[in-house]
Amino acid sequence: MFGKIISYEIDSNKINIKFEDKIGSIEIITPDIINIFSSFRYEDHFSRAIEDLKTIECNFDIKRENDYLEVVTDKLIVKIYDNFKxxxxxxxxxxxxxDYRGERKPLVRCEYNLASIEDHKVEESTDELNIQVIKKLKGDEKFYGLGDKTGYLNKRGYEYEMWNTDEPMPHVESFKALYKSIPFFIALTENNTFGIFFDNNFKTHFDMGKENEEYYYFGSNDGNLDYYFINGNNMMDVVGGYTYLTGKTPLPQMWTLGYQQSRWSYYPESRVKEIAEGFRKNDIPCDVIHLDIDYMEKYKVFTWDKEKFSDPNKxxxxxxxxxxxVVTIIDPGVKKEKGYDIYEEGMRNRYFATDKDGITYVNKVWPGDAVYPDFSNSKARTWWAENQKIMMDAGVSGIWNDMNEPASFNGPLPDDVQFNNEGRGGDHTEIHNIYGHLMSKATYEGIKKITNKRPFVITRACYAGSQKYSTVWTGDNQSFWEHLRMSIPMLCxxxxxxxSFSGVDVGGFSADCTKELLSRWVQVGCFSTLFRNHSSMPTRDQEPWAFDEQTLNINRKYIKLRYKLIPYLYDTLWQGETTGLPVMRPLVLHYSNDKNVHEINDExxxxxxxxxxxVVEQGKRTKEVYLPNGVWIDYWTKEEIIGGKSILREAPLDLCPMYIKKGSIIPNYPEQRYIGDKQIKELTFDVYPGEAEYIHYVDDGETFEYKDGKYNLYQFNMTENEDKLNIEIKTPYLEYENKYDTFKIILNNLDINKVKFNNMDVEYKENNKSIQxxxxxxxxxxxxKKK
Known part of the structure; x- marks a missing residue:
C-alpha cells in the first residue's frame, strides 16, 4: 500500500516520510508518545477525542539506515521500514x-459432517480492512482497557468492534460492541508496558490475538491511519499518557458522589416525595433522585408534564x-410536532440530521416520530447548550443523556444519513460513534455557562475523551449475579x-432483583464513583427498604460507609485530575509485577x-481474597496480614471484605443525611501506622473557583520506628475560607503510653484496638510514644 521509502523531511517534531505510493508521518508528541499518521480521508487528524494537544519540544535524532529510518528520543527508538511498518x-x-510482517492467517475451525463422521477443516475468509495495523505477539501479553466491553479484565484472545450499540438483550461475554467506543488498550508484558490509542471514530475492529496467536490487529474501512504509541515505565504512566492526549476526568461537584436513587419512572410528584421521605425516615443518606422519561409532556425534551408535576420550580x-x-433524563430524539418550539426552532435553523436528499431524517423513539439534532454542527451544539437553561432555571441539578448511540425504534439510522460534521459534511458512518460524545459536550458547556458550576452530565454512549464532559454508566444491565460479577472488570x-467517574445500575436495571443480590451489589456500588440504584418499570421495587429489615440494614450500612469515605474519594478525584488515574482500579495497575493479579476480576x-x-456469587459466605505484597489490615477486625498470598475470609451477607494498606491515612466525614447537611469543622483521619504521605484537599465543592487558587491543602507525613510514631502536619496552601477547627486522629493497632502535639501533652481515649x-x-x- 505504501511501497518503499523514498525520502523524508523534518518539520518541527514531525517527520514526513514519502513512500512510493503514499505519505506517512511520525510525530513526537512527548519523548514517550509517538503518533503514526497517514491520510486516507482527511489531510489532518480531525480528532474528536484530542482537542487541545500540546506537543512537548524535545530532542530527537533521525538517521537513514539501509532499509529503515531510525528516530531516537530520550525514551524510545522508532524504526520505520518500507510499507510504513x-x-x-x-x-x-x-x-x-x-509490526507483523506476514499476512493475516484466518482462524481455522472444524466442521463436523454427520454423514461421513469425519472432521473437515474449514478456513474462514479473512476480511481485509482498508486501514489495518497488525502487531506481533510475543506470547505473554495481557491486554486491558477498551472501555466497558463485557467479559473479563484481560482482553487477550477476544475480538471487539467499536460501534456504539443499544443492545436490549442481556449482556454476555460474547458481545463485540456495547454503548461506548474507546479504541485504546494497554499491553502488559513480562518486562514492559505500553498503550495504543487508535483515534478513528468510524467503525473500528480490534482482534486481541483471537484470529491468530502470532499477532493482534486493529483497523477500519474508513477514516485515517492515526494511532498513538504510549510508552510507560508502568501502567500508571500509560494511563497518564493516554489522558494527557484525551483529557482527565475533571473534579465534580461533591454532591454527585453521594448516593443516587433512580427508576423508570418516578412520577407523579407525590411518588417522588414518597421516595425522598423513605430515605429520611429510614435513616439512609441520599443526595439525588432521578426522573426518567415520564416527567416530560409526551416525551418531548425540555418539557414538563404539568399533570404529573404541576409546579416544577416549587x-x-x-x-x-x-x-x-433532581437529575432529569434528556434523549436526543426531538418529537416531530408542529407548534413544539424545540422542533420548530431546530427545523428553521436546519439543526437536524437529514437524508441524502437534504430532507430532515425521521425515525421513531419514545415520542413517536422524532428527528435527531446534528451535534456535529457547532451551531446546533450551541443551541442545545442554550436549551439547558430551561432545565437549570426550573431547578434541575444535572442532566442524564440516554438513547444517544443514537438509538431508534424503527431500525438503525441508515449509513447515508447526513451530518454537518463541522462544515466538512459527513454521513452516519462517521458521526455514529461520536454522537453521544458531542451531545455530552454540548450539555456540559451549556450547564457550565448557565450555572458557573461544575456540570453533572451522565451519558450512556460516548467516545474516547468524553471523560472531560460526562460521567458514564454501563447501560441497561440485568438483575443477574453474572452482571454483578461482570461489573467489576467493566468498571476497572x-x-x-x-x-474515572463511572458506575453501573446497582441492583440491575431489568429483571427482578433479589434481596441477596441487592445486598451484595450495594457493597460494590459503595466503591464505584457513580453510586446509583436504577431499575426498570416492569420490575419489582428496588429501593433499599423494598425487601426486608436485613436488606434495609445492609443498604444503610454501606451507603453510610460511602458517605464516611467521601473526603477520601474527593481527594482521589482531585489527584486524578492531574494524574489521570481512576478511583476504581484493578490490582494490576499498582502491582503489575505480581503475576497473581493479572487475571483478578473480583477484587x-x-x-x-x-x-x-x-462477594459476587449467590449463597457464598466465604471469600478467597488475594492480598498483594505488603501488610494489609482487615478494615472490620483490624487484623494485620502479610500479603503476597491468598486468604479465606468469612463474609456473611452483611460483610464485604475490605483491607487497608499499612501506612495509610484515610480522611472520614461524620454521618450526614446528604452532602452539605452540616458544616464540617472537625475532620477525622483513620490512621494505619507505617510510612506514609497523604495530602487532603478542600474547596467549595461546586464551583470552578478552585481553578483560581481557592482551595486548601493539608499534608500529613507519617514515620514510624520501634519506639515512636510521628505525624507531621503541614498546611502548605490555605486560600479557601472554610477551614477546619480540629482533627480527630484515630490510631489503629497501636499500644501507647504518651501523646504529644507540638511538645504539649495531649489526652487520648482508648477504644478497643484504636486510640483517639x-x-x-x-x-x-x-x-x-509506644509502649
Missing part, C-alpha cells in the same frame, strides 16, 4: 511493539431545602480507559489504599 524499542534496544426548590437534587477497564482497589474483595486524639487543625508534629 513501524517498530518501537526502548533505549536498551528491547523490542516493545513491532417542587424542585422544596426538594433542595431537604437536601435532594473503563477507569484504565480514562473514565479492586478504591484509590491506592483500600482493597475491596466483594483530638488536636487543633494547625501545623505541627503529633508524636506518639
Amino acid at each position: 513501524v517498530d518501537f524499542y526502548n533505549k536498551d534496544l528491547e523490542l516493545l511493539c513491532g 417542587f424542585l426548590s422544596d426538594f433542595k431545602d431537604d437536601g435532594f437534587k 477497564n473503563l477507569g484504565l480507559s480514562g473514565f 479492586f482497589l478504591f484509590g491506592e489504599n483500600i482493597l475491596v474483595s466483594p 486524639v483530638i488536636i487543633p487543625a494547625i501545623q505541627g508534629i503529633l508524636s506518639i
Whole structure:
C-alpha cells in the first residue's frame, strides 16, 4: 500500500516520510508518545477525542539506515521500514511493539459432517480492512482497557468492534460492541508496558490475538491511519499518557458522589416525595433522585408534564431545602410536532440530521416520530447548550443523556444519513460513534455557562475523551449475579480507559432483583464513583427498604460507609485530575509485577489504599481474597496480614471484605443525611501506622473557583520506628475560607503510653484496638510514644 521509502523531511517534531505510493508521518508528541499518521480521508487528524494537544519540544535524532529510518528520543527508538511498518524499542534496544510482517492467517475451525463422521477443516475468509495495523505477539501479553466491553479484565484472545450499540438483550461475554467506543488498550508484558490509542471514530475492529496467536490487529474501512504509541515505565504512566492526549476526568461537584436513587419512572410528584421521605425516615443518606422519561409532556425534551408535576420550580426548590437534587433524563430524539418550539426552532435553523436528499431524517423513539439534532454542527451544539437553561432555571441539578448511540425504534439510522460534521459534511458512518460524545459536550458547556458550576452530565454512549464532559454508566444491565460479577472488570477497564467517574445500575436495571443480590451489589456500588440504584418499570421495587429489615440494614450500612469515605474519594478525584488515574482500579495497575493479579476480576482497589474483595456469587459466605505484597489490615477486625498470598475470609451477607494498606491515612466525614447537611469543622483521619504521605484537599465543592487558587491543602507525613510514631502536619496552601477547627486522629493497632502535639501533652481515649486524639487543625508534629 505504501511501497518503499523514498525520502523524508523534518518539520518541527514531525517527520514526513514519502513512500512510493503514499505519505506517512511520525510525530513526537512527548519523548514517550509517538503518533503514526497517514491520510486516507482527511489531510489532518480531525480528532474528536484530542482537542487541545500540546506537543512537548524535545530532542530527537533521525538517521537513514539501509532499509529503515531510525528516530531516537530520550525514551524510545522508532524504526520505520518500507510499507510504513513501524517498530518501537526502548533505549536498551528491547523490542516493545513491532509490526507483523506476514499476512493475516484466518482462524481455522472444524466442521463436523454427520454423514461421513469425519472432521473437515474449514478456513474462514479473512476480511481485509482498508486501514489495518497488525502487531506481533510475543506470547505473554495481557491486554486491558477498551472501555466497558463485557467479559473479563484481560482482553487477550477476544475480538471487539467499536460501534456504539443499544443492545436490549442481556449482556454476555460474547458481545463485540456495547454503548461506548474507546479504541485504546494497554499491553502488559513480562518486562514492559505500553498503550495504543487508535483515534478513528468510524467503525473500528480490534482482534486481541483471537484470529491468530502470532499477532493482534486493529483497523477500519474508513477514516485515517492515526494511532498513538504510549510508552510507560508502568501502567500508571500509560494511563497518564493516554489522558494527557484525551483529557482527565475533571473534579465534580461533591454532591454527585453521594448516593443516587433512580427508576423508570418516578412520577407523579407525590411518588417522588414518597421516595425522598423513605430515605429520611429510614435513616439512609441520599443526595439525588432521578426522573426518567415520564416527567416530560409526551416525551418531548425540555418539557414538563404539568399533570404529573404541576409546579416544577416549587417542587424542585422544596426538594433542595431537604437536601435532594433532581437529575432529569434528556434523549436526543426531538418529537416531530408542529407548534413544539424545540422542533420548530431546530427545523428553521436546519439543526437536524437529514437524508441524502437534504430532507430532515425521521425515525421513531419514545415520542413517536422524532428527528435527531446534528451535534456535529457547532451551531446546533450551541443551541442545545442554550436549551439547558430551561432545565437549570426550573431547578434541575444535572442532566442524564440516554438513547444517544443514537438509538431508534424503527431500525438503525441508515449509513447515508447526513451530518454537518463541522462544515466538512459527513454521513452516519462517521458521526455514529461520536454522537453521544458531542451531545455530552454540548450539555456540559451549556450547564457550565448557565450555572458557573461544575456540570453533572451522565451519558450512556460516548467516545474516547468524553471523560472531560460526562460521567458514564454501563447501560441497561440485568438483575443477574453474572452482571454483578461482570461489573467489576467493566468498571476497572473503563477507569484504565480514562473514565474515572463511572458506575453501573446497582441492583440491575431489568429483571427482578433479589434481596441477596441487592445486598451484595450495594457493597460494590459503595466503591464505584457513580453510586446509583436504577431499575426498570416492569420490575419489582428496588429501593433499599423494598425487601426486608436485613436488606434495609445492609443498604444503610454501606451507603453510610460511602458517605464516611467521601473526603477520601474527593481527594482521589482531585489527584486524578492531574494524574489521570481512576478511583476504581484493578490490582494490576499498582502491582503489575505480581503475576497473581493479572487475571483478578473480583477484587479492586478504591484509590491506592483500600482493597475491596466483594462477594459476587449467590449463597457464598466465604471469600478467597488475594492480598498483594505488603501488610494489609482487615478494615472490620483490624487484623494485620502479610500479603503476597491468598486468604479465606468469612463474609456473611452483611460483610464485604475490605483491607487497608499499612501506612495509610484515610480522611472520614461524620454521618450526614446528604452532602452539605452540616458544616464540617472537625475532620477525622483513620490512621494505619507505617510510612506514609497523604495530602487532603478542600474547596467549595461546586464551583470552578478552585481553578483560581481557592482551595486548601493539608499534608500529613507519617514515620514510624520501634519506639515512636510521628505525624507531621503541614498546611502548605490555605486560600479557601472554610477551614477546619480540629482533627480527630484515630490510631489503629497501636499500644501507647504518651501523646504529644507540638511538645504539649495531649489526652487520648482508648477504644478497643484504636486510640483517639483530638488536636487543633494547625501545623505541627503529633508524636506518639509506644509502649
